[in-house]
Amino acid sequence: MSQISLTFPDGNSRDYDAGVTPAEVAASISNSLAKKAISATVSGNHWDMQWPINEDASISLHTMKDDAQALELIRHDFAHVMARAVQEIWPDVKVTIGPVIDNGWYYDFDREEPFTPEDLGQIEAKMKEIINKREPVTTEIWDRDRAVKFYEANNEPYKVELIEAIPGDEPLRMYWHGHWQDLCRGPHLQHTGQLPADAFKLMSVAGAYWRGDSDRAMLQRIYGVGFQNKEQLKKHLHMLEEAAKRDHRKLGREMDLFHMQEEAPGQIFWHPNGWTVYTELQDYMRRQQKRGGYVEVNTPQVVDRKLWEASGHWEKYQEHMFIVEVDEEHAREKSVNALKPMNCPCHVQIYNQGLKSYRDLPLRMAEFGSCNRYEPSGALHGIMRVRGFTQDDGHIFCREDQIESETAEFISFLSKIYKDLGFESFSVKFSDRPEMRAGSDEVWDKAETALLAATRAAGIEPELNPGEGAFYGPKLEFVLTDAIGRDWQCGTHQVDFVLPERLDANYIGEDGAKHRPVMLHRATLGSFERFIGILIESHAGKLPFWLAPRQVVVASIVSDADDYVQQVVDALTAKGIRAEADIRNEKINYKVREHSVGKVPVILACGMKEVEDGTVSMRRLGEKHSKVLPLDEVAAALAGEATPPDLA
């Protein structure tokens, strides 16, 4: 038998017979390592303890102390054990797939009856039973025919379909967890007893389409979370509880920012506090846009379907538009209109007024564009996904050779703004051509190449998001995450060769001939609604002082200080600070508590001592102690903090 050489992390190497498994390698080192080992990395690949190694390689053996490998294996094995538990309890349930995700795993099942929360408890108990049996995990390679026949015999149509979708004729790997088996790429743990029976929890059941296709069967998905030990599980569950406190829907109520109600689903009633945040942010954006060389415009809300047909939106998005029909009773002719679902076609209309010269390009046109989209009911989510919203929209009409510089400029424009708003880092995704699209492949090639090159030139290597582009062009998405880690697209930058063509936009070039401009669609915040939702969650309601709707509450400790409180409020207001008096007949403790819950950043308490000395007792949100300071000093300092970052 031929020999191979395995190199260990410490640089030493040893010879083994070809076909040696990591389990045998571990055993050759020590008994305890053989027991503790969970998997190996062999020449960079995560390797099952049972898989043979046939050539020279580097090898490192993993134990539960190696977080990345341990968590992957634990969660993956939990998924299998859960599926086995489900089939042991309900043998008629059909299995599908069960991947590892952040913090845990899920597994999709086909079962007539829905799983209930009580079922989850039963499944957990069965899982613990399986884990405690410490049964070996074993693997075998099968050919396709055998696997297909096996699953057909076991009445597992989803597995048959999965196998048939695997290209080529490669042999398939099967895994056994005790007597239960599943088609699986692996790797897995050595035996079920390596799973921490006290470090997992089944979280929820939800529907999910088979293969992510809404035309196919709706399966039942069970989500679980799993960790190396009980403490980490506890920590995770605690983190979820804390995250729930940052939910913008909850804080929106506590801070009296906005509300929503049945009569206007997916639309927001902004209260004075929330509207203060909104307008403060809008003022900031307006200043940024001016500096960025944009001209601001405004366009109609109700627009005849003819324009949407011309732009191509009618065909693709008709179902998702609010339709406004005007009948003969109201007008001489019947017309069908749509509430503007986006601003681009309207901006082209402005562009198309008068002849444009190449000297006019790039033309950067911005609008705080109010849009309405009839979003599917299930998509609505607080103020993050709504049916009525305002984009900080903009379209840059430019020449092809300006795409790169305009993209670079936008990325730096956006980065500066995100930084000002407290987001030092964000992820960038590049989405290319979707299946249903307008424009020829040549045009798409051109647009994708240009956008990607420009992004890389700006020093960003985006994550690829295949097939997720807009119907008229590829896009960059600037993604932020909410309190519990859900991703939300905020900023976007899209290259579009299609709309200018459809809506016949052009300019006169240096050569005196007509040319087609390129349109760059871009939004920085995305929509004020979503961005404010993210802002609230990421700051846990403690907005930066300049954005805080109520910046200072001046509270009297005794009623003899009421007049002084009013003087303090006046002094702060004169400096542009949003200050209000609280001279209610309540104890200072009560006032402090109430305004802390309301996330007011600064409370200035005034008793007779402060009245006599011309001072205030300042307490900042979250701090335990207060400081007595001269009023002038406090007013000057707070005025500085109240200045937006771009004006400071």
Add this chain to the structure above:
RNA sequence: GCUGCUGUAGCUCAGAGGUAGAGCACUCCCUUGGUAAGGGAGAGGUCGAGAGUUCAAUUCUCUCCAGCAGCACCA
């Protein structure tokens, strides 16, 4: 839109086949209190909407509406 769950006072929630309760918030009174809830009294609800079963429905059934989680969608 799909699967599942939920809908009772402004908020958080309890409740039962015989037309409802708590805490906080609100109003009034007492209290002038030094940094996260002082005390008392009062007011407040077509129990999401509609239909059905029943002597009787807020409670059971169905339909619709809205919300929550996930999926699908996201110009």
